[in-house]
Amino acid sequence: MSAPVVETPRAEPAFDANHPPSRALIDTCVHCGFCLPSCPTYALWSEEMDSPRGRIYLMSAGLDGRTSMTPAFVRHFDACLGCMACVTACPSGVQYAPLIEATRGQIERRSDRSFADRLFRSIIFALFPYPARMRIALAPLALLGRRSAEAFAVRGTSGAAPERSAKASAGRSAPGFLSRVRAMLELAPPVAWRSLTARTPERTAAVGERRLTIGLLTGCVQRVVFPQVNDATVNVLSAEGCDVVAPREQGCCGALALHAGRVDDARAFARATIEVFDRAGVERIAVNAAGCGSSMKEYGHLLADDPAWADRARAFSARVRDVSEIVAELGEPRAPRHRLALKVAYHDACHLAHAQGVRQQPRDLLRSIPGIELVPLAEPEMCCGSAGIYNLVEPDAARDLGDRKARHIDDAQPDVVVTGNPGCTLQIAAAARRRGTALAVRHPIELLDESIRGASR
Numbered sequence: 001m002s003a004p005v006v007e008t009p010r011a012e013p014a015f016d017a018n019h020p021p022s023r024a025l026i027d028t029c030v031h032c033g034f035c036l037p038s039c040p041t042y043a044l045w046s047e048e049m050d051s052p053r054g055r056i057y058l059m060s061a062g063l064d065g066r067t068s069m070t071p072a073f074v075r076h077f078d079a080c081l082g083c084m085a086c087v088t089a090c091p092s093g094v095q096y097a098p099l100i101e102a103t104r105g106q107i108e109r110r111s112d113r114s115f116a117d118r119l120f121r122s123i124i125f126a127l128f129p130y131p132a133r134m135r136i137a138l139a140p141l142a143l144l145g146r147r148s149a150e151a152f153a154v155r156g157t158s159g160a161a162p163e164r165s166a167k168a169s170a171g172r173s174a175p176g177f178l179s180r181v182r183a184m185l186e187l188a189p190p191v192a193w194r195s196l197t198a199r200t201p202e203r204t205a206a207v208g209e210r211r212l213t214i215g216l217l218t219g220c221v222q223r224v225v226f227p228q229v230n231d232a233t234v235n236v237l238s239a240e241g242c243d244v245v246a247p248r249e250q251g252c253c254g255a256l257a258l259h260a261g262r263v264d265d266a267r268a269f270a271r272a273t274i275e276v277f278d279r280a281g282v283e284r285i286a287v288n289a290a291g292c293g294s295s296m297k298e299y300g301h302l303l304a305d306d307p308a309w310a311d312r313a314r315a316f317s318a319r320v321r322d323v324s325e326i327v328a329e330l331g332e333p334r335a336p337r338h339r340l341a342l343k344v345a346y347h348d349a350c351h352l353a354h355a356q357g358v359r360q361q362p363r364d365l366l367r368s369i370p371g372i373e374l375v376p377l378a379e380p381e382m383c384c385g386s387a388g389i390y391n392l393v394e395p396d397a398a399r400d401l402g403d404r405k406a407r408h409i410d411d412a413q414p415d416v417v418v419t420g421n422p423g424c425t426l427q428i429a430a431a432a433r434r435r436g437t438a439l440a441v442r443h444p445i446e447l448l449d450e451s452i453r454g455a456s457r
């Protein structure tokens, strides 16, 4: 490992005493570097300070007062996708998730972001966690079609090529407001009026004898952009003998806020979500969006310091499952599966594979469908660049990672790409569009639903 450069501290230390990254967790890193090849930003830039080891070193320097919260310090952490590929790769069991969350919490409270940077982030957090506002924001797309978003995206650049991310994070300032808006337009999905007005039924009865009562998180992006995934989840779970409850009053689970360091917001969303599902009296909470599932499984940790909520949050997290885990838990299928003759590439969403360790269950779910052939993708552990709001706030790096993933998908030549996270679906579809490929990107539960319903292929 080359000796990293630590900046001369200014008057202010990098971290204050309000939940800094844990020294004990930092010290579990033995600097072996096994995590480096799996880190997407290290793969892009080969820069030590944009690797997990480098970032942990920076956290340590911040704790020791050897660096302050300079713009370069912040850029190294802004550039991290929070994909947790380093957690999978680390032989020493370093817990990077609480480290980056604590660091981001400090950055959100204490860094000097530019006005444009703060404004863009404020817009995202005033919009995405609120489905009613999302519906209004997406209405023009339903009216004019997604090509209108493309037209605006192209006009926004005045024909100029986007900046690529060849330089490491500290060598570039934060992306500008307009390039972020352009990324948002590029990622915009096709939106149908039906999506904007769709509502998941509040109660769906089990087919046959009831095996479980399951609460369904309908998700903010999922319910507005991909309501068919929620429909498929309800259909499959009820066909497999579960009562499904989708409480009408549920809101955002707080995942976007948590992963961006907005910890107080995340805690408020977590308390409201726990309250809603506890009232519903369900035995499990099914999640079909990997980012949401990973943060809901972390509620116990998020609310550990709140005596009124800590026990409730731990008990809640213990009941949260990705929908593929529930299908696996139910065991022997009750509903017959019909043939779907499809070549399928399964893309591991980072917040499912790395953050939750759920890799086998979605593959088993797909293999249970007669006729499906699973084809492998190169670099399966590598993030597609979606990563919560990353593809909006760091569009250049995200585009490079999306293009890399799209190349691997092209090489595998599947009929359909399948992934368990709406952010990955949007990111992969946008990357495929840039390559001029008409690629179908679906959720595994949609294919299982088609198979159970006997939709012929």
Ligand code: SF4
Pocket (backbone or CB within 6 Å): 038, 039, 040, 041, 042, 050, 051, 052, 055, 079, 080, 081, 082, 083, 084, 085, 086, 087, 096
């Ligand atoms: S979370 Fe992902 S991007 Fe961040 S350091 Fe770990 S591997 Fe790299």
Ligand code: SF4
Pocket (backbone or CB within 6 Å): 028, 029, 030, 031, 032, 033, 034, 035, 036, 052, 053, 056, 086, 089, 090, 091, 092, 093, 094
């Ligand atoms: S995070 Fe783990 S794999 Fe990476 S340098 Fe530290 S101990 Fe090694």
